[in-house]
Amino acid sequence: MRILVTVKFVPDLQSQRSFTDGAVTRTGDDGTMNELDENAVEAALQLREAAGEGEVYALTVGGDDAVAAVRKALQLGVDHALHVADASVAGSDVFGTAKVLAAAVRKVHDEAPLDLVITGMAALDGLTSMLPTALAAELDWSQLTLASGLTIDGATATVVRNLPDAHETVSAPLPAVVSVTDEANTPRYPNFKLIMAARSKPVTTWTLEDLGVDAATVGAAAARTVVVDASPRPPRENRTVVTDTGEGGAALADFLIERGLA
Amino acid sequence: MSTVAVLVESRDGSVTQPTFEALTLARTLGTPVAVWIGAAPAPAEAARLGIHGAEEVRVVDAGDAARLPAAAAAALGAATADADVVLVISTFVNKEIVTRLALATGAGVVVDASDAEMVDGHVETLQTVFAATWNVRTRIATDKAIVGIRPNTTQASPGETPGAATLVEVAADLPETRELVTGVEPVPAPDGVPLAEAPVVVSGGRGTNGDYTLVRELAELLGGAVGASRDATDEGWISHEHMVGQTGTTVTPALYVACGISGAVHHRGGMQASGTIVAVNIDPDAPIFEIADFGVVGDLGDVIPQAIARIKEVRGS
Incomplete structure (x- = not known):
């Protein structure tokens, strides 16, 4: 079983997140691996462990700081870390990012065939959820997205998709791109031994040239969408918090009635 | 045009x-x-x-x-x-x-x-x-x-x-797909208005201890849908379809009532753009109060029944 997991470097959810020049501010100080990618790493590790053999790659795209995302994946137990670091990638939209990721996946796949690419269901900074589909289309592999369950039987992958109107079961031949939801599993915590081992594991760094990607087809210049303005929302004004001493419920009701909400 | x-x-x-x-x-x-x-x-x-x-x-x-x-x-x-x-x-x-x-x-x-x-x-x-x-x-x-x-x-x-x-x-030329849908188990439609579309959402979290009676009663009174925090759906108190949050349903109702929900960032991401936010929580330090227009620090079992009674009383008069 050979699996590649894509991981994204994002600002920590608990940090003061912001925009700089139309792009999400990402720094090593408060950046980390996207939390929902932990489910993707966990799914890959569980498949490797169940198979009793195999290799798991973690792949990220981004500036120098983004290496933190694959380092986190190493701490969780993946075997190899890959980092596409190239200034030309900055400002890419989802389609540019998918193109770069697909080129890196193909490079690994050409050395020895991969069975799966596993991603998280969304990145908690952008949350568009479009990347897994774009990556499957770029690779022209099977698309099994939003999986809350994943099983492999021979050369076929089967997932369960819990959609609002129906729970679907979908099967497709390998290789496949699978995105897993946060219902799929409970991610493990890195243990001390793995954290120590991760320190000495190498991270392979690639440029767009290494991947044969024309820099003009990605990055800000090729992006189909442009952020023209980003600003913090003003905090809510006139907030009231009361402590219930026997009249709290009535006060709540009166507030709703005054605002015409009850 | x-x-x-x-x-x-x-x-x-x-x-x-x-x-x-x-x-x-x-x-x-x-x-x-x-x-x-x-x-x-x-x-x-x-x-x-x-x-x-x-x-x-x-x-x-x-x-x-x-x-x-x-x-x-x-x-x-x-x-x-x-x-x-x-x-x-x-x-x-x-x-x-x-x-x-x-x-x-x-x-x-x-x-x-x-x-x-x-x-x-x-x-x-x-x-x-x-x-x-x-x-x-x-x-x-x-x-x-x-x-x-x-x-x-x-x-x-x-x-x-x-x-x-x-x-x-319109005739469409559909592509050959590798994927095959082998099972479709319909999810029953919710009673009343679906969560994502509801003008009012009343949500319950850990503070309900799994009892959604009051949450449902208030939701019904206000003509709203019932939501839940990740904690509550993880506990199995209520089905995943009710989860409000970044990986569940994102809601932007005119009124959001958070009952016994602490307000972790994952939850806030799914409801923070709501019109008016009201919160009831026993913990005065719950982060939900930072974004609530009106908050009551108190026990759900006291506050919600009193609020329901008061609204009924005013409507009846």
Whole structure:
């Protein structure tokens, strides 16, 4: 079983997140691996462990700081870390990012065939959820997205998709791109031994040239969408918090009635 | 005048409220046409689309294949070849469909938008990001634009000159897909208005200890839907369909009532853009109070019944 997991470097959810020049501010100080990618790493590790053999790659795209995302994946137990670091990638939209990721996946796949690419269901900074589909289309592999369950039987992958109107079961031949939801599993915590081992594991760094990607087809210049303005929302004004001493419920009701909400 | 195609969402054959909201928004961008994927709609439903401004209802009967994003994208693409703008409701499934459509057409895409307008011949959208703490305006630079719009962000209204809503059948050349849907287990429709579309949401979290009686009673009184925190769905107290949060349902009701919910960032991301936020929690340090317009520090079992009684009393007088 050979699996590649894509991981994204994002600002920590608990940090003061912001925009700089139309792009999400990402720094090593408060950046980390996207939390929902932990489910993707966990799914890959569980498949490797169940198979009793195999290799798991973690792949990220981004500036120098983004290496933190694959380092986190190493701490969780993946075997190899890959980092596409190239200034030309900055400002890419989802389609540019998918193109770069697909080129890196193909490079690994050409050395020895991969069975799966596993991603998280969304990145908690952008949350568009479009990347897994774009990556499957770029690779022209099977698309099994939003999986809350994943099983492999021979050369076929089967997932369960819990959609609002129906729970679907979908099967497709390998290789496949699978995105897993946060219902799929409970991610493990890195243990001390793995954290120590991760320190000495190498991270392979690639440029767009290494991947044969024309820099003009990605990055800000090729992006189909442009952020023209980003600003913090003003905090809510006139907030009231009361402590219930026997009249709290009535006060709540009166507030709703005054605002015409009850 | 631009042609603006709106992908219709329906439930048991009836057009959903977010579709009418999208048609209302579409009228401000150009000439709306509705795209219906599935067997032809009942005449009454087509008429309702017309009342909200759809000049045409384009029907693509793609059969069961439309469950797969690649097939649905081909069906949508066949019906929107002439469209300058394609509007869809921003659901997880539609995001997959429009990604495929964008790759096929070269269109630029923004999803989770709360508004869209034409500026100098280009579509610009508004979104909230980072758990609704930032506003972002995005320009779609391509000639063709695809926008995923969130429910409850436009007030639906009938058009001034209702469209004729002519039914037009569109044939689609569906691609061969590797994926095969081998099982479909329908989720029963919620009682009352669905969570994402509800004008009022009353949610319960850990503080309910699994008892949703009061939450449901208040929701019913206010004409709202019942939501829950991740804690509550993880405990199995209530099904996943009720989860409000970044990986569940994102809601923007006029009123959000958080009962016994601490307000972790994952939850806030799914509700922080709501109109008015009210919170009841026993813990005065719960982060939910930082974003609540009105908060009560107290026991749900005391506060909610008293609030219900008071509202009934005022309504009755």
